[in-house]
Amino acid sequence: MSKYKCSLLVVDDEPYILSTLAALLSSEFEVLTADSGEAARQKFQTRDIDLILTDQKMPRMSGVQLLEWVRTTHPKTVRLLMTGFAELEEAVEAINRGQIFRYIFKPWRTEELLETLNSAARTFVLEQSHEQLLLELQQVNERLRSLNQELEERVAERTALLDQRSRELEESNHELEQKNKMLEKLALTDPLTGLPNRRAMDRLAERELRRRDRYPSPLALGLIDVDHFKAINERYLLPGGDQVLVDLGKVLGSSLRTVDVLGRIGGEEFLVIAPETDMEGAVVLGERIRGTVENAVFNYKGENISVQVSIGFAVADENVVADYEAMKHLAASALADAKRTGRNRCVYYTMPKIPFEQAG
Numbered sequence: 001m002s003k004y005k006c007s008l009l010v011v012d013d014e015p016y017i018l019s020t021l022a023a024l025l026s027s028e029f030e031v032l033t034a035d036s037g038e039a040a041r042q043k044f045q046t047r048d049i050d051l052i053l054t055d056q057k058m059p060r061m062s063g064v065q066l067l068e069w070v071r072t073t074h075p076k077t078v079r080l081l082m083t084g085f086a087e088l089e090e091a092v093e094a095i096n097r098g099q100i101f102r103y104i105f106k107p108w109r110t111e112e113l114l115e116t117l118n119s120a121a122r123t124f125v126l127e128q129s130h131e132q133l134l135l136e137l138q139q140v141n142e143r144l145r146s147l148n149q150e151l152e153e154r155v156a157e158r159t160a161l162l163d164q165r166s167r168e169l170e171e172s173n174h175e176l177e178q179k180n181k182m183l184e185k186l187a188l189t190d191p192l193t194g195l196p197n198r199r200a201m202d203r204l205a206e207r208e209l210r211r212r213d214r215y216p217s218p219l220a221l222g223l224i225d226v227d228h229f230k231a232i233n234e235r236y237l238l239p240g241g242d243q244v245l246v247d248l249g250k251v252l253g254s255s256l257r258t259v260d261v262l263g264r265i266g267g268e269e270f271l272v273i274a275p276e277t278d279m280e281g282a283v284v285l286g287e288r289i290r291g292t293v294e295n296a297v298f299n300y301k302g303e304n305i306s307v308q309v310s311i312g313f314a315v316a317d318e319n320v321v322a323d324y325e326a327m328k329h330l331a332a333s334a335l336a337d338a339k340r341t342g343r344n345r346c347v348y349y350t351m352p353k354i355p356f357e358q359a360g
Contacts, residue, residue: 005030006121007047011040011054011066012082021053024110028118037061041069049077050124051117053104056083071099076127078120082106102238115239192242193249196263201271204261205324208275212322218278221327222286222313223335224252226268227343232305240300244307247298255292260285279350282313286346294344310338316351327351 008029010021018033025031032049034040037058043049052070056063067079081103101123102116188200196204205221212219226232226248233241245268252262252270261273274285290311298305312335316322334347341347 004125006050006124007032008051008053008117009034009040009043009049011035011037011052011058011063013055013058017055025114025117028114029121037063037066037069040066044070044074049074051078051080051120053080053082053117055106056081067100076124078124080104080116080120082108105237112237112239116237119239190264193246193264195249195253195270196261198263198265198271201261201263201265201273202324204263205271205273205327208273209322209324212275212316216319217276218281218316218318219322219327220274220277220282220285220313220315221331222272222274222282222289222311223328223331224270224272224289224309224311225335225339227308227310227339229268232307236300236303236305240305243300244298244305247296248293248307248309251293251296252289255289256285277315278317279315279348282315282348283346286311286313286348290344290346308344310335310343311346312336312338313346313348314351315348317353320351320353322351 006029008025009032010018010025011034012018012021013035015035018035022031022033029051032043034043037054038061040052040054052067054063054066058066063081063083067081070077070079079100081100082105083103084106101120104113104116188196188203190197208219226244229241229244232244236244245264249262249264249270252272256262256272257274259275263271265271272285272289274282277285290309293307293309296307298307312331312333314322314327314330314334316327330349330351334349338345338347
């Protein structure tokens with residue numbers, strides 16, 4: 001990680017809070033302050049700002065309104081909102097409108113405040129690194145084009161240099177291939193858990209269904225959702241919730257077979273693809289996942305956290321037609337029933353029996 005010191009704009013209409021936060025955060029950040037939304041906007045006119053932390057309740061312009069403006073006019077700035085517990089619905093609105101990185105409850109805890117801001121700073125620096133990587137890839141492509149053109153123009157008179165240029169071209173291609181692989185991996189990986197993300201799981205599921213078209217076999221698709229995850233986030237805040245998701249990914253992986261594929265598709269929801277799995281196998285797999293999670297020990301800052309999951313499975317028997325969207329919809333319905341009927345349980349649905357020959 002770079003030693004770059006991120007700039008942080010703190011916005012609050014209470015002078016005491018501004019001075020307190022400036023003193024608290026100045027060792028970690030280049031701290032700027034503003035006592036209103038209008039003053040904050042003027043700061044953006046004079047310089048680039050990496051992070052902004054604003055209070056929600058302010059006269060004339062609320063924190064949500066300010067962050068929405070920042071998202072539109074300065075999208076690279078990482079946005080954070082301070083809000084009271086009573087304003088939680090407004091914090092949800094901020095996530096939708098201002099697309100904030102985190103929200104922080106007032107009164108804040110110093111350790112959690114610093115941890116959240118440092119996480120935001122790391123995210124900002126990583127995003128800048130990714131942009132630099134893309135720029136380097138463009139430069140490599142330009143270099144390749146230049147080398148190829150030079151080879152075409154000078155091949156007749158510079159045949160003696162052909163081997164040397166070929167080696168340079170090979171090295172450039174290898175460099176480009178490695179960086180393209182790195183970018184593709186980043187695009188298909190959930191940055192929190194390291195599991196395949198939604199985009200990757202969509203690809204894997206479609207590939208499995210195409211294989212199943214050629215070699216008919218049973219297939220199970222399971223949606224896994226953490227029960228009462230909102231309560232975990234409220235009690236342990238987002239850093240605690242994130243740690244639970246990281247540990248849950250490991251626990252879920254330990255309960256699967258080597259042929260099964262697990263990914264995080266958003267929030268506290270995971271997807272498992274289980275090839276060669278009929279209803280009987282899905283029941284065994286679902287109960288093993290549920291029981292493993294229920295009996296696992298989750299810990300954050302020395303405190304044990306009880307974690308349970310609800311699971312919905314869609315099962316397509318051998319020689320029964322199934323497409324990805326239909327299976328996801330059926331699994332989501334099963335998950336909803338599991339939630340509605342008590343949570344910490346599995347519900348299994350079977351795809352309608354439409355044989356392959358009839359579908360064709």
